[in-house]
């Protein structure tokens with residue numbers, strides 16, 4: 001069984017990378033380390049927040065939790081995802097560095113804290129918060145994520161999305177059409193994408209982790225099969241080769257999402273076969289069903305063993 005794959009020192013070294021990658025526990029579904037989430041927040045507080053222009057009037061702000069996209073213009077700033085609240089100073093400086101326009105709208109791609117913890121200060125700074133109805137539902141109450149060994153307190157009212165939708169929503173902001181669409185349960189049960197039509201940029205939240213095994217949150221409706229369905233939906237959207245922003249990792253293109261989908265499907269098949277044969281989780285881990293993918297995908301905090309376990313419980 002993979003137990004404490006990381007020494008404490010290794011964990012802290014990797015956690016600075018992880019600050020930009022969200023919350024990842026070294027032992028996922030066993031009794032684990034309840035310090036993981038606090039450590040991630042501490043590391044985000046120290047991380048350097050950077051910003052760069054992608055295309056047209058869309059910028060990317062990185063360094064605190066999930067990737068933050070910013071659409072700016074005469075109507076003010078529309079922001080996708082909020083990072084951790086401890087990064088307020090760095091994120092605010094990055095936003096001010098884009099231009100002096102005020103923050104008007106915030107869209108949450110899903111409820112996870114590395115994408116929503118900054119909601120409260122961004123709302124106080126002027127943002128109306130938009131999300132899928134399940135994002136509001138989870139943020140409004142105490143929510144346990146078993147794999148993180150962590151229970152998130154209910155968010156204050158000012159941090160909750162006030163404009164929620166169940167299927168699709170469109171906005172016209174800064175002479176741009178912004179289309180939001182729900183995936184059905186995937187990484188959680190609250191995932192949406194945000195499509196900036198004129199800029200040709202699609203933010204897909206945590207339905208895509210570029211180049212690393214993804215986390216899957218079974219505690220709030222995520223599953224390997226839902227994750228695969230979302231990957232297929234993303235690829236189906238990309239009839240033109242538009243720029244895609246993942247929840248974690250660098251922006252990429254259709255071919256990167258195809259590779260991600262193929263990895264998910266390949267590992268699911270391998271793990272499902274072992275489980276059908278009656279292998280226990282430990283026996284499945286010993287068979288190393290991810291081995292042909294590990295060199296590319298298994299070099300980050302979701303280790304091959306962790307990802308195997310996340311797939312095993314869902315097939």
Ligand SMILES: [Zn+2]
Pocket residue numbers: 022110112187206247
């Ligand atoms: Zn997430």
